[in-house]
Amino acid sequence: MKQIITHLTDNDAYTFSCQYYVLQTYPRAEVEYTFFDRNHTRYPEGFAALLQEQVDGMKDVVITEEEIAFMERKMYYLPLWYFTFLRGYRFNPAEVTIHQDAEGYLSISVQGKWHSAIMWEMPILSTVSELMHELRGDLARYDADLERQRAADKTRQILQGGLVLGDMGTRRRLSFDHQDMVIRTMKDVSLQTQAPGRFTGTSNVWFAMKYDLTPIGTMSHQLISFEENVSGIFECNFNVMKKFSDVYDGDNGIYLYDCFGDRVFFSNLSKRMAMMFSGLRVDSGQEEEQTERIIEKYKSLGINPQSKQVVYSNGLNIDRAIEIHRYVDGRVQDSYGMGTFLTCDVTGCEPMNIVVKLTRGRITERREWHDCVKLSCDKGKTLGNPEKCAYLLKQIG
Numbered sequence: 001m002k003q004i005i006t007h008l009t010d011n012d013a014y015t016f017s018c019q020y021y022v023l024q025t026y027p028r029a030e031v032e033y034t035f036f037d038r039n040h041t042r043y044p045e046g047f048a049a050l051l052q053e054q055v056d057g058m059k060d061v062v063i064t065e066e067e068i069a070f071m072e073r074k075m076y077y078l079p080l081w082y083f084t085f086l087r088g089y090r091f092n093p094a095e096v097t098i099h100q101d102a103e104g105y106l107s108i109s110v111q112g113k114w115h116s117a118i119m120w121e122m123p124i125l126s127t128v129s130e131l132m133h134e135l136r137g138d139l140a141r142y143d144a145d146l147e148r149q150r151a152a153d154k155t156r157q158i159l160q161g162g163l164v165l166g167d168m169g170t171r172r173r174l175s176f177d178h179q180d181m182v183i184r185t186m187k188d189v190s191l192q193t194q195a196p197g198r199f200t201g202t203s204n205v206w207f208a209m210k211y212d213l214t215p216i217g218t219m220s221h222q223l224i225s226f227e228e229n230v231s232g233i234f235e236c237n238f239n240v241m242k243k244f245s246d247v248y249d250g251d252n253g254i255y256l257y258d259c260f261g262d263r264v265f266f267s268n269l270s271k272r273m274a275m276m277f278s279g280l281r282v283d284s285g286q287e288e289e290q291t292e293r294i295i296e297k298y299k300s301l302g303i304n305p306q307s308k309q310v311v312y313s314n315g316l317n318i319d320r321a322i323e324i325h326r327y328v329d330g331r332v333q334d335s336y337g338m339g340t341f342l343t344c345d346v347t348g349c350e351p352m353n354i355v356v357k358l359t360r361g362r363i364t365e366r367r368e369w370h371d372c373v374k375l376s377c378d379k380g381k382t383l384g385n386p387e388k389c390a391y392l393l394k395q396i397g
Contacts, residue, residue, distance in 0.1 A: 001134075004054055004127050004176060008063040008089070009205035011122045012170055013075065013215035016205065017253075018223060020082050022115045024247045031117055031226070031372075032360040035108035035124065036383055038353040042104035044135050051108075052098050054127045058091035070209040077251035089119070096120060114361070118222075121356040125171040129344070129352045133174050138349045147178065147346055151185040154318060154342070159195035161322040164335040166216045167202040168313060169343030172352050179343045183207045186342075200335065216337070218253035218281075219244065221374050222358040225259055225384075229361060229370040233392055237265045241273040254311050256281045260375045262293060264396060271301040279309030279333065285377030287312055287324045295331055305332045313337035314378070317345075357383050 022029065068083050095112040106128075110120045133139055158165050167186070173179040183202050190199040201214035208215040223244070227236040237257065245252055255277045257265040262285060274297075282290045291310065298305040310332045312324055321336045328334040344351040358372045373384025375392060382389055 001050060001053065001131075003057045004130050005058060005061060005123045007067070007206045008061050008086070009067045009071070009209065010126070010170070010176070010207075011119065011205060012168075012203040012217055013205055013208075014203070014217040014220050015119060015122060016071070016075065016078065016086075017218060017248075018220055019115055019118050020078055021219070021223060021244060021247050022118060023082070023085065025243050026114060026226070026363055028364040029114040029226070030112065030362050030365055031114045031358055032369075033110040033117060033121060033356050034359040035106065035128075036355050036357060037106065038355070038380070040105070041132075041352070043100060043106045043132070045104065047104075047106065047131065047135070048098045048100035050131055051106075051128060054131070055096050055098065055124075056093045058123060059093055061091060063087060063089070067206070067209060071205065071215075074208065074215055075205075077248050077253075089116075091119065091123075092116060096124070108356070110356070114226075122170055124356055125354055126173055126176070128354060129172050130175045132352060133349065136349075138346065139175060141348060142174075142178070143347065144181070148181060148185055150345075150347075151182045151342075152189050155186045155189040155199065156193060156195070157318050158321075159190060159193050159197035159199070161318065161325065162196040163318075163321055163325055164198045164200055165321065166200040166214075166335070166337055167204070167207075167339075167342050168217070168337040169339035169341075170204045172340045172354065173343035174346050174349060174351075178346065179204065180207065180210075182342050183211055183213070187211050187213065203337070219256055221256060221259040222372070224256075225358050225372040225374055226361045228260065228392075229372065230363065233260055233264060233395055234268065236260070238268050238270065238273065241277065245273070245276050250276060252277045254279050254281050254309060256283060258282070258284045258377050260392065261377050261396065262290065266293060266297050269297060269301075271303070274298065274301050274303055274308075279311065281311040281313060281337075283313050283376075284381055285314070287314065288327050290377070291324075291328055291332070306330070307333075309333040309335060311335050311337055313339075315340070317341045355383070359384055 097109045099107045110117045201216050203217040205215045227240045231239040295305045340351045362369045371385040371388045
C-alpha cells in the first residue's frame with residue numbers, strides 16, 4: 001500500500017509549537033503516549049501489519065526547505081534555531097509499538113524523548129483512520145463530485161451563518177485527498193461568497209502552505225497533563241501559562257483550559273495570565289455554561305470580555321456552531337474549530353473515534369515515571385489511570 005504520510009508538516013500546528021515548548025522547558029523529559037479507540041473497534045485481521053508498514057515508512061519523511069520557508073513566514077513565533085532542529089528531525093519507528101489481539105482490538109503506544117515522540121500523534125491517527133476507511137471500502141465508493149458539492153454547500157452555510165471558522169480535521173479524516181479537497185473548496189467558496197462569516201484556515205501546516213492559509217492552533221492538553229506531576233493539580237494550569245509565556249515571549253495565542261475541568265482552571269486564573277493569552281478554547285462541557293463562566297471570570301479580573309477570543313471546538317457541526325454564535329451575541333470574539341464534520345462527514349461512511357493521549361511521563365531519564373491523565377468537563381473524554389483519575393477528582397471535590 002502507498003505511504004499515507006509523505007510530508008513532515010502533514011501535522012497540526014500545535015504539534016510544532018508544543019515541541020518547541022518541550023525543547024525549552026523539559027528537554028530531557030521522556031513520555032509514553034497511548035492510543036484509545038472510544039468505539040472499541042475490532043480491526044480487520046492483519047491491520048497491525050499494515051499500520052507497522054506505514055510507521056516504518058515514516059523514517060524517510062523529512063522537512064523540505066519550502067516547508068521551512070512557509071513556517072518561518074506564517075509561524076513567526078517560532079525562532080530560527082528551531083527550524084535547524086526540524087531539518088535534522090527524523091521519525092524513529094522504534095518509538096512505536098503496535099499490537100493486535102485475536103479479537104481484532106488494536107493497541108498502540110509511543111515511548112521516547114518527549115521532543116521526539118510528540119510528533120507521532122497526528123500521523124498515527126490519520127493513518128489508522130485512512131487505512132480503516134480503505135479496508136471498509138469507503139474510498140472505493142467515494143463520489144468526488146458529490147462530496148465536493150457538499151463541502152461547498154457547508155462552506156456557504158458557515159459563511160452565511162456568520163461563523164469565523166477553521167478546519168481542525170486532520171486526525172480523523174477520511175483520507176489525505178479528501179481533506180485536501182475540503183480545504184481547497186472552502187477557500188475557493190469563501191473567496192467567491194459575500195457573507196458575514198470567514199474561513200480562517202486550517203490546523204494542518206502542509207495544507208496551510210499549499211493553499212496559503214494561516215496554520216491555526218496553539219497548544220494541547222498534554223502540556224498540562226505532564227505539568228500536573230510537577231506542580232500539582234491546582235497549580236499546573238498557572239505554571240503552564242507562565243512557562244508558555246516565557247517560551248513565546250508574549251506571543252501566547254489561545255489557552256486550552258479544560259484538562260482538569262473548568263473549576264481548577266478558573267480558581268487561580270490570574271489577571272496577568274488572562275491578559276497575556278489572547279483567549280481560551282472550549283473543548284468540553286456545555287458551551288453556553290462555559291461561555292458564562294468565561295465572561296464572568298474576565299469581568300471579575302477587570303478585563304472586557306469583548307477584547308478576548310473564545311474558540312469552540314467540541315465535536316461541532318454547523319447547526320450547533322451557529323446556535324452557539326447566536327447565544328454568544330458578540331459578548332466575546334467567538335470563533336470555531338471543526339474537525340470530523342468537515343473531513344469525515346462522507347456519504348455512507350462512519351467516522352473513527354480515536355485519540356492518542358499522553359499517559360506517562362518523567363522529567364529526566366533518571367527520574368521515576370508518573371501517570372498522566374486528562375479529566376475534562378465531559379465524562380467521555382476522561383482518559384488515563386482510573387485510580388489516579390478518581391484520586392484527582394476527590395481532590396477537586
